[in-house]
Amino acid sequence: ALAAGPYAPPTAARELTAVSADGARLHVEVHGPEGAPAVVLAHGWTCSTAFWAAQLRDLAVDHRVIAYDQRGHGRSPANPACTTDALADDLEAVLAATLAPGEKAVLAGHSMGGMTIIAAADRPGLQEHAAAVLLCSTGASRLVAESTVVPIRAGRLRTALTRRVLGSRAPLGPVTPLAQRILKYATMGARTAPQAVEACARIVHACPRRVRHAWSQVLDALDLDHGVRRLRV
Secondary structure (H helix, E strand, O other): OOOOOOOOOOOOOOEEEEEOOOEEEEEEEOOOOOOEEEEEEEOOOOOOHHHHHHHHHHHHHOOEEEEEEOOOOOOOOOOOOOOOHHHHHHHHHHHHHHHOOOOOOOEEEEOOOHHHHOOOOOOOOHHHHHHEEEEEEEOOOOHHHHHOOOOOOOHHHHHHHHHHHHHOOOOOOEEEEOOOOOOOOOOOOOOOOOHHHHHHHHHHOOOOHHHHHHHHHHHHEEHHHHHHHOOOO
């Protein structure tokens, strides 16, 4: 991980473990002053709380910022249950562990983190605690069919190639300049700062292969359109 600079993860004010419905243990960090307005951050596939380093640093000036590692990511141990229902259970567990009864928070999810919020749309925990939600670079269905990462015309070939890339079990290897260029092309804008690309690459490459593959299968079969319709925040 980067040791310094805007993308170096800040030190949490406190850390705790939330326990999900199936016993999965989730690493949770709380940044910023106690009693301040709450923000909850859910990261995406192959990432960790470190993904939010810049946001944690800025928001924690005057907010209580809660970030957690999705199961199998970062410091949260892997669990055999890899489903959108499990993601929703995990979010509810984090909300219950960090917020007072009835306390409201802004929930922000990036990529699979956005899908987590959508999956929890009709959960009592989300309805109790969500003041607003922010869904960033996410989707609800047809991720493989509609992906434009493989630069060919839409159709069966592109879908098949995208599925192969998404579900690859190959090791990502060291964070080389080529690896950074590939990640930037696939997931970032053309003007993304090199330091941000490197930081994100280090996070993604740290994700265990088995975890990456297991969750890729969930993304491939994703169908959360019903959750979008039920999201009333």
